[in-house]
Amino acid sequence: MTATPSAPGDGLVRAGAIVFIVGAVATLVTVAPLFLGTEPFPPIAYAVCMLMGAGFVIAAGGVLRSVAAQRRAAKSVTPS
Known part of the structure; x- marks a missing residue:
């Protein structure tokens, strides 16, 4: 199994996913009393x-950072 190198923005995407999941769980917990009548x-x-x-x-910021890094890499490889 090969490990792919970490690209710029990968950490932001992972952190964003964790924060999103915490918010989604909080939303489910917050809405539950409305259905349970508590x-x-x-x-x-x-x-x-x-x-x-x-x-x-x-x-989304992590994705945009990754896109920007890929564009910079493509520009440096491509002759002008």
């Missing part, structure tokens, strides 16, 4: 749900 969570729990969007933005 006491809703405090407002800070709803703020944690915003991590889902923040994770998406972080991952």
Whole structure:
């Protein structure tokens, strides 16, 4: 099994995915009391749900950074 080298932006994509998953789980936990008929969570729990969007933005930044690095590499190889 060969290991591929880490490209620029890979860390941001991984971190964004983790933050997104934490936000998605928080969203499911926050919405559950509405369906179960129990006491809703405090407002800070709803703020944690915003991590889902923040994770998406972080991952998108990683993808854009990777694209920029690939473009720079392609420009340096291609003769002008």
